[in-house]
Amino acid sequence: MSTHKITVTVNGTARTAEVEARLLLVHLLREDFSMTGTHIGCDTTHCGACTVLLDGEPVKSCTVLAVQADGHQVMTVEGLEQGGKLDPIQNGFWQEHGLQCGYCTSGMMLTGYALLQRNKKPTEGEIREAISGNLCRCTGYVNIVKAVQHAAAAQQ
Amino acid sequence: MIPSAFDYHAPGTLVDALALLEKFGDDAKVLSGGQSLLPMLKIRLAQVGHLVDIGRIAGLEYIKEEAGFLKIGAATKEVALERSDLVRTKYPILLDTAKVIADPLVRNRATVGGNLAHGDPANDHPATMLALGASVVAQGPKGERTIPVDQFFQGLFATALAPNEILTEIRIPVPAAKSGGAYVKLERKVGDFATAAAAVQVTLGAKGEVTKAGIGLTAAGPTPIQAGEAEKFLTGKMPDDATLAETARLASQAAKPTADRRGAPDYKREMARVLTMRALRAAVRRAGGKV
Numbered sequence: 001m002s003t004h005k006i007t008v009t010v011n012g013t014a015r016t017a018e019v020e021a022r023l024l025l026v027h028l029l030r031e032d033f034s035m036t037g038t039h040i041g042c043d044t045t046h047c048g049a050c051t052v053l054l055d056g057e058p059v060k061s062c063t064v065l066a067v068q069a070d071g072h073q074v075m076t077v078e079g080l081e082q083g084g085k086l087d088p089i090q091n092g093f094w095q096e097h098g099l100q101c102g103y104c105t106s107g108m109m110l111t112g113y114a115l116l117q118r119n120k121k122p123t124e125g126e127i128r129e130a131i132s133g134n135l136c137r138c139t140g141y142v143n144i145v146k147a148v149q150h151a152a153a154a155q156q
Numbered sequence: 157m158i159p160s161a162f163d164y165h166a167p168g169t170l171v172d173a174l175a176l177l178e179k180f181g182d183d184a185k186v187l188s189g190g191q192s193l194l195p196m197l198k199i200r201l202a203q204v205g206h207l208v209d210i211g212r213i214a215g216l217e218y219i220k221e222e223a224g225f226l227k228i229g230a231a232t233k234e235v236a237l238e239r240s241d242l243v244r245t246k247y248p249i250l251l252d253t254a255k256v257i258a259d260p261l262v263r264n265r266a267t268v269g270g271n272l273a274h275g276d277p278a279n280d281h282p283a284t285m286l287a288l289g290a291s292v293v294a295q296g297p298k299g300e301r302t303i304p305v306d307q308f309f310q311g312l313f314a315t316a317l318a319p320n321e322i323l324t325e326i327r328i329p330v331p332a333a334k335s336g337g338a339y340v341k342l343e344r345k346v347g348d349f350a351t352a353a354a355a356v357q358v359t360l361g362a363k364g365e366v367t368k369a370g371i372g373l374t375a376a377g378p379t380p381i382q383a384g385e386a387e388k389f390l391t392g393k394m395p396d397d398a399t400l401a402e403t404a405r406l407a408s409q410a411a412k413p414t415a416d417r418r419g420a421p422d423y424k425r426e427m428a429r430v431l432t433m434r435a436l437r438a439a440v441r442r443a444g445g446k447v
Contacts, residue, residue: 001161021164133259
């Protein structure tokens with residue numbers, strides 16, 4: 001069983017840790033770095049509650065080894081707000097009531113954020129396609145789609 | 157869930173990766189995007205002493221036409237297929253396939269080589285590669301060899317790759333003029349494995365007759381299925397409704413699905429027929445034929 005000293009840039013700050021090879025990225029974030037905004041849902045690569053951005057692309061952090069993230073950029077939900085100001089995607093979820101229980105929300109927001117980074121004016125279909133790997137059991141997705149549209153409009 | 161303990165290696169070159177496989181033999185496993193292997197390690201369907209991560213080896217991610225082939229680097233991510241203009245304009249069957257693999261988040265990590273090397277008959281690329289007549293390139297200690305994909309899948313999760321080999325490239329013959337293909341999948345929900353799926357690639361002749369046909373089936377047996385009888389039947393014929401219907405029927409006869417929560421064998425075989433029919437129509441249409 002090998003251990004590795006890794007450096008991962010999380011929300012712009014380089015952080016180091018000594019980890020077992022089998023440690024998952026989601027556990028590195030939650031347990032080593034105490035950043036619990038990233039949730040563990042199904043733990044089987046289905047639900048997307050653990051979504052983070054790895055080098056800008058949304059991925060399921062329960063299905064990435066911490067050592068695979070060594071030397072890479074990770075963005076978590078804690079990185080959205082800047083200087084006390086909500087990111088437009090966060091504001092969109094607030095304004096459009098895009099959450100109920102909140103469990104899927106950090107993953108939903110990061111997937112929505114990544115979509116808007118590469119597609120400033122997504123159609124409803126493109127939004128639904130983008131979030132199809134993120135499961136929500138409360139909202140029926142309608143308000144989540146509206147929240148992403150709200151953020152897109154705010155950024156025009 | 158946590159995988160059982162293993163040693164992790166991140167070689168920077170293919171030579172180093174091959175040396176590690178040589179050293180650890182059966183106790184090593186190649187890690188690419190990890191979207192199949194890590195879930196298996198987590199639920200402990202698989203255990204491994206050494207993981208050799210090829211994700212840090214430069215030069216294994218590309219999509220290019222060269223010397224009569226579309227060449228795809230084994231570590232090319234599925235999302236790269238989706239975003240490739242070359243794939244969208246010339247290889248719509250590959251775009252069809254990439255778009256229905258798992259979900260967009262998984263496709264940001266999952267690789268084309270991994271999808272094949274995993275040897276899962278429920279994966280989506282194998283049927284498409286069978287229909288396209290693709291080959292894979294395996295690098296080993298003695299150099300490289302090319303394996304036709306119809307000889308690649310040997311059993312459930314078993315491929316022709318030796319423990320000391322790494323799949324490095326997929327080669328698809330550039331289709332002739334008037335060619336078209338399609339992949340049609342039935343899934344219970346986004347992200348699910350196929351209940352059934354069919355890949356069809358055809359080339360049409362001057363009169364609109366089928367001069368070449370490739371048909372592959374997903375989740376239809378212990379290995380991905382090539383519907384050889386159906387291919388033979390279709391070749392040389394005009395793709396009219398009756399001919400396509402008989403082709404689809406023959407393809408479904410090649411399916412040997414097993415019962416699971418996605419359905420009973422009879423249902424899956426019938427779905428294989430229906431989906432093959434849809435894929436046939438789409439392929440002929442994309443080849444410029446009339447259906």
